[in-house]
Amino acid sequence: MRVGLYTEKEAFLPLQEEWNRLLVSSPSDTIFLTWEWQSLWWEFFGRGHRLLLLTARHEEELVGIAPLFYAHEDIIRLVGGTEISDYLDIIALSGHEREVWSAFLAYLLEECSWDTLDLHNLPAASPTREVLLSLKEEYGLKVAASREDVCPLIFLPETWEGYLQMLDRKQRHELRRKLRKAQREAQVDWYLVSENADLASEMEKFLDLHQRSSPHKDQFMDQTMQRFFKAMAKSAFEAGWLRLGFILINGLKIASLLCFDYGDSILLYNSGYDPERYRALSPGVLATAHCIEEAIQQKKKVFDFLRGSEEYKYRFGAQDTEVYRLVISKV
Numbered sequence: 001m002r003v004g005l006y007t008e009k010e011a012f013l014p015l016q017e018e019w020n021r022l023l024v025s026s027p028s029d030t031i032f033l034t035w036e037w038q039s040l041w042w043e044f045f046g047r048g049h050r051l052l053l054l055t056a057r058h059e060e061e062l063v064g065i066a067p068l069f070y071a072h073e074d075i076i077r078l079v080g081g082t083e084i085s086d087y088l089d090i091i092a093l094s095g096h097e098r099e100v101w102s103a104f105l106a107y108l109l110e111e112c113s114w115d116t117l118d119l120h121n122l123p124a125a126s127p128t129r130e131v132l133l134s135l136k137e138e139y140g141l142k143v144a145a146s147r148e149d150v151c152p153l154i155f156l157p158e159t160w161e162g163y164l165q166m167l168d169r170k171q172r173h174e175l176r177r178k179l180r181k182a183q184r185e186a187q188v189d190w191y192l193v194s195e196n197a198d199l200a201s202e203m204e205k206f207l208d209l210h211q212r213s214s215p216h217k218d219q220f221m222d223q224t225m226q227r228f229f230k231a232m233a234k235s236a237f238e239a240g241w242l243r244l245g246f247i248l249i250n251g252l253k254i255a256s257l258l259c260f261d262y263g264d265s266i267l268l269y270n271s272g273y274d275p276e277r278y279r280a281l282s283p284g285v286l287a288t289a290h291c292i293e294e295a296i297q298q299k300k301k302v303f304d305f306l307r308g309s310e311e312y313k314y315r316f317g318a319q320d321t322e323v324y325r326l327v328i329s330k331v
Helices: 013-023 035-045 097-111 128-135 160-166 169-185 199-213 215-220 223-239 283-297 311-315
Strands: 002-006 050-058 061-072 075-078 116-123 141-155 188-192 242-249 252-262 265-273 302-304 319-330
Touching: 002 097, 013 035, 013 061, 035 223, 050 097, 061 097, 097 128, 116 128, 116 141, 128 141, 128 319, 160 169, 160 283, 169 283, 169 311, 188 283, 199 215, 199 223, 199 242, 199 252, 199 265, 223 242, 223 252, 242 283, 252 283, 265 283, 283 302, 283 311
Parallel strands: 075 116, 265 302
Antiparallel strands: 002 050, 050 061, 061 075, 116 319, 141 302, 141 319, 188 242, 242 252, 252 265
C-alpha cells in the first residue's frame, strides 16, 4: 500500500473527485468528513497550522485518507478541530481499516516528527478504536481511549403518531399541549428554505436569531465563524444537504434550525430564536417538533441532535450514543 503526503493549502483540490466516492464506501460516512466540509474547515481555521493530509492507495485505487494537521509542534489532530465538527475519523474503504491504519502509522512513525496523535470526536461505531488498540504493540504505541461526549439520537418510526407513542406519558402530554397552545393562540407556520430562496438573506436571519439566543452563542459567532457558517451553508445547499427551517409566528421569523440531510439521517447542527418574542409559545419546541415530523415524512431513520447532553434533547425522546477521544503516544 502506497502512502502519499499533501502539505499545501491547495492539497484538497486534486482529491476532490475521489474523496466523497471513498467516503460513501467507508464506515465513517458523515457530512463532517466530506470533501466540502473538510476543505472549508481548513480554509477558515487552518491558518498558522501545518497540514498533514495522507492518502493510501492500493495500486491506483484510493483506499484511505487521513486528514491530519499539526495542532501544536508535536501534536497531530484530525482536520475539523474539536468544536464544530461533531464526528471525525480517518476515511478507509470498508473492510480495509486495519490495513489503512497500519500504512498510516508506519508512515507517521518513519517520516514525521510528533509526540501525540490526538483524535477527537470518534463515533462509537467507528472501527478506529478497536483497530488502534490491536495495533499498539506492533508499532510501540500507547493508546488511551476515553468517552468525550454524547450525541443523543432518535430512531424514527414510520409515523408521527408512532413517534409520539415512543415518548413517556408526561413528555407526550407536554408536547401535544404546547403544539395545541401555539396553534390556538397564533398563526404558526414552518418554513423551509427552498431552492429558489435567497440563501444569503436567509442565513443573515438565522445568524441574527442565533446570536440573540444567548450571550454564549453571541460570543461563539464571531466574524470568522460567521463567514464559515455562510460558506458552509452555501456549500451544503448546493450539494442538497442543507435544511434551514424557520418557525413563523404571526408572519415573523421567531426560531430557526440549521440541519443537514445526509444519508438516512437529519442532523440538527445549530439553532437560534428571539427570546423577546412569543416565548410563552415555546418557539424552539415548535421548530424541533416540525423538523422531527418532516424527517418522519421523508422516511429518515435517525434524527441526530449531535454533540451535547442538553436536557431538551431527552424530552424529545433521544437516546445517547457516545463519541470518543483517542490519545496515541510513543512508548
